[in-house]
Amino acid sequence: MPADSSDDDVPLSRTGHISAPTISASTDREMDKSASKARPAPPGLSIRHGPVEGRMDLDSAPNGAAKRKSRSSISQAVKYKEESESDDCAPLAKRQKSKHKKAESDSDDEPISRKKAAKLPPSVNETATVESSDDDQPLGSKIAQRKAGIEKAAVKEAKAIRADAKVKKATPKKAVKDESDDEPLAKPKKRQSNGVSSVKKANGVKKEPESDSDAPIAKKAKKAAPAPKKGKAAPAAKEAKSVKDESKENSDEEDEEYRWWDAPKKEDDSIKWTTLEHNGVLFPPEYEPLPGNVKLYYDGNPVNLHVEAEEVASFFGSMLHSTQNVENPVFQKNFFNDFKDILKKTGGAKGHNGKPVDIKEFKKLGFTEIFEHYKGFSDAKKARPAAEKKAEKAEKDKMEAPYMFCKWDGRKEKVGNFRVEPPGLFRGRGEHPKTGTVKKRVTPEQITINIGKEAEVPAPPPGHKWKAVQHDNKATWLAMWQENVNGNYKYVMLAANSTVKGQADFKKFEKARELKKHIDRIRADYTRELKSEVMADRQRATAMYLIDKFALRAGNEKDTEKEAETVGCCSLKFEHVTLREPNTVIFDFLGKDSIRFYNEFVVERQVFKNLKMFKKSPKEDGDDIFDRLTTSQLNKHLSSYMPGLTAKVFRTYNASWTMSQLLKKLKVEDRTMHEKIKLYNDCNREVAILCNHKRTVGAGHEAQMEKLGDRIKGLKYQKWRTKMMMLDLDPKLKKKKGAEFFELDPDLDQEWIELHQKFLVEEQEQKIRKKFDKDNEKLTAEGNPKMPDKELKERLKAATELEAKFKKENKTKKIEAEGREASVEKLTAAIEKLDDRIRTLELQSADREGNKEVALGTSKINYIDPRLTVAFSNRFKVPIEKFFSKTLRDKFNWAIQSVGDDHSWEF
Structure with a gap:
């Protein structure tokens, strides 16, 4: 291909020493x-992911970005309760502060603590492969060999596609009727689901003839959605019904799912909507000043602040638990600079006698009282009765309802991040130079609203006005403002499961499929x-x-x-x-x-x-x-x-093509459900490795693995106890089955067993207390008196008896059979069930350990065509829920519906 510029053209942005225009x-x-x-x-x-040390380099060592030390989680001997995983696709405003590591998100405000500092990924010899049932099996040069094979397959596929295209171009149109189903141009077949006729190509992809790469899989249009009625749109939230409520009054036909993938392609793709109605954005609550007895301290003395400065101080004081942030020197410096600016603007700090206090040194500031205040508030909120929490949630849902949906060309579409980001301290990700900078409160005067010309413009809060109102039907955002930290623009967009987002995903993956030809x-x-x-x-x-x-x-x-x-x-x-x-x-x-x-x-x-x-x-x-x-x-x-081809399309293509080739070679017959899931995850992991989708290991990973290990050991202990109960019923079994069958698992020892027994007793006590409190709440709600404390003591006897039983077993080394109708047959069945549970957890453990430094979510959500996952799910009878969460099922509904029950779909 010819060069894009002449030999002497050098980009204007380039500085320093420039290479010669030609090479001799x-x-x-x-x-x-x-x-x-x-x-x-x-x-x-x-080859390796690790520090560059002790080698003969041709030039200077790498720049070596400084690493922050990650905190090791304090682990106890016996841990079981797993922490729930956060939703990778939650809107920005819905992302809660969490200890969980998320897949690469787009929020600039994600805490640094979620992006644990750079513990480097493992060498290839420590990473699992699809072919291995053991996650410690080395990859070695198999990755390079497999990648070479996948690239050869890509060359073969590209040539086949172009050859097929030439045949189609040369074949007269009427010849289509005479072709057999095995030829490149097949007889049209009617889809059972909706009656849309389609043509089956040689590679198994259902597609209309003469369609371009961006066309939906099935083309025949369903009945178009009814045109929206002209007139007033949904008014502002506080004064009128929400779009959500209004939609309930509309016809059932309007609430039907809009199958855009079956609709005809628009003539002008740049026009995103014809009519648009929405209720604007939801602002965060105003700041509530601290109680009079809660103060910021400077040099050991309490100081009084203007409410604006107090709010900024509370940002830092409320997050003292996030040590990776507040102990970061850059975070401290940026916060302190902004805090001093606010102090200067608001009249400074004053002592108890009203005299000015000159705050010059960050290290003299004391935030402990502020932190304890917010921690106490948070603890009290968590300890509230369930009924109170439920009532608060209902009130919150009612307040948010007007903003959750909009009307897009007459259809109800869910809005993603309708909340305006609250003020706080910018965390950033990685080693961001502006971490700790104050994020200022966003006002209506900074926000531009995008809405249809015929729609009623949502009213701003009393006493305020919008920065601007526009009617740009080529834009897909509903509202926009510029944040103060990085000067970036923030947009209120439709949710991930919306038509617009689905169409964007579809086009992205179709463009990657088009790259196959070239x-x-x-x-x-x-x-x-x-x-x-x-x-x-x-x-x-x-x-x-x-x-x-x-x-x-x-x-x-x-x-x-x-x-x-x-x-x-x-x-x-x-x-x-x-x-x-x-x-x-x-x-x-x-x-x-x-x-x-x-x-x-x-x-x-x-x-x-x-x-x-x-x-x-x-x-x-x-x-x-x-x-x-x-x-x-x-x-x-x-x-x-290829029109529209950019560098980033290669990431999508390589991930999807590699995944398709790996899934093709899988043999999952006679596999359990959990084994099938692990095989899929192994393929996903290899895609992440080959496509370099890495992540750093979270500080809590080891603790989570220890909890999982303890759960497995707990089941092994339960299995051993069950075997000992069999001996209690029939001592002759020891001779029949052999002494080895009844031996204690080598993973267990007496010290661990006693700690585990203690945990089981404490767990039973907690369950009894929670049940007692719940029963009392129910009695109170019904207007009945609470149960006396002696009832709780009576119930707690069960835990005391369990503790006594364990002590007796440890002393006598004998375990009595439990249950009125205990039998050897029932206990044998129980052991088989425990074996299944142990195998399942061991598979999960191996899967989690193999994924600790690989971003499976990044690949699966952003780069692997979701239709591959749907086809795998159909082919091997694995519920799609095993691969896609509810949020992802909504996001990729177009893929699930368009593939249908087909298991032969290919990328």
Whole structure:
């Protein structure tokens, strides 16, 4: 392909030392002189994820972004209760503060504590593979070999698609009627579900003839949704019925699911809606001042603050438990600078005598009373009766109802993040330079509303007005404002399960499927241009290789004064890349969301030579490696192969194509449900590894694994007790089954057993107390007197008896059979059930351990075509709920419905 620019064109944004416009043969030969005689490793393999130490480097060591030490969770001997997983697809405003690690989210305000500092991912020898039933089985060079095989399959597929297209183009239209079902053009078949006729292609994908890549799978339109009535739209929340309530009064036909994937394609895709009605945004509650006895302290003395300054102080004081934030020097510095600005603006701090207090040093500030106040408030809120919590939730739901839905072309659509973000302290992600900065309260005067011309504009809060109201039907946002920390724009969008979001996802995956037709030509071209004499072409080809093979993001230019200095492939600097002969490349830089990207890749020898050339003296730290390439130039070049093709499409294509190839090779016959799920997760894990979807290990991972291990050991103990009960019923069984059958599992010892017994007693006491409290709440609600304390004491005798039983068993080493009708047959059946539960938990444990440093959610939610998961679910009779949460099932409803019961769908 021709170069996008002339030889002498250098991007204006590039500074420092610039590479020569052309490459001479002597320069090429010079790059080979220092080559090691060592045999190069297979390309396409991630060798190791770990610190770069003790090696012979060709140039300076990586920049080595500083790591924060993650806190180790304090673990106890016996732990069982699992923490629930957070929803990966929750709207920004709905994301609650949590200890759980989320998959890569788009919120700029996610606490740093969720992105635990960079404990580096494992070497390939520590990562599980699909072929292995044991998560400790090494991958070794199997990854490189498998990846090479998958790429060969891609070349074969691309050629087959183009050949098929030529046959179709050459075949007369009337010949379609004479074709058999086994030919590329099949007889139209009626879909049983909705009667829409479709054509089955050779690869099993149902699609209308002569459709383009962005067309829905089934084309015949259902009856269009009724046109919205003209007139007033849903008014503001406090004064009128909500869109949700109004929708209940509409016809059943309007509430029917809108199957946009079956609807005809719009002539103008840029027009997103014709009519739009909504009720605006929900503002956070106003700040409630601290009680008079709760003060901020400076140098040991209480100080009085203006309410605005007190609110900012409460932001910091209320989060003292989040030590990774409040102990971060950058967080402290940014907070203190903003706090001093607020103090200056509001008249400063005053002592108890009314005299000014000059606050100069952060370390002299005392937030303990503020923290204890908010902690006590939180604890009291959690301890409220269930009825009170239920009533509060009902009140909250009633308040939010008007904002939860909008009317989009007459259809009711759910709104995603309708809440305006509350003020607080910006956390950021990774090592964000602005962490700790005060996020100011957003006012209506900062918010622009986007709504239909005929709709009634929602009323702002009394005494306020909107910044602007517009009627842009090419925009999909409902409201927008600019936040003060990074100057980013925040948008109120429709929910993940909305038509607009579903169509965007569909187009994204269809574009990746379209890339199948061109991937072989693209790879052949950039492989050839790796040796181009034109520097710009060689740099572009090298960047394409890295983006395609190792899923590097393309990277954009940054204004480092306003944004975190994160980079991608095209914006890599000299210090971000270290080379080790003969063909290992070490990347070390801050990637998306300021998360440290550290990885070692084995590359083609020519790529290694090129990178060495791009780093050639006199280049030094701060100089661009790809100094003759920008992301826009790269994307312009890619679009010459296929309309709309950009660098990021490769991530989606590689993830989906790899997953499809791995799933094809699975043999899951005669497997249990849990084994099938684990096989799917193994495929997902390998996609994440091959596509470099990594995550850092959360500080709570070891504690969670210990809890899971204790649950498994608890079942093993229960199994052993059951066997001992069998001996109590029939002592002759020891001779029949052998002494080994009745031996204690080697994972258990007497010390652990006694701790476990103590846990079981305490657990039973807790259950009794909770049941007693619940019964009393019910009696109170019915107007009856509460039960006396002696009733609780009577109930607690069961726990005391259990404790006495365990002591007797430990002393006598005998366990009496429990239950009135206990029998050897029943106990044998119980042991079989315990074995099943143990196997299930062991599979979960292996799965969780294998996934600890791999972002399965990132791959599954954003990069793997969900139709692959649906087809796998259909093919092997695994409920889709096992792979997609309720939120994801809503988000990917289009995939579930369009695939239907088909299990032969292919990417």
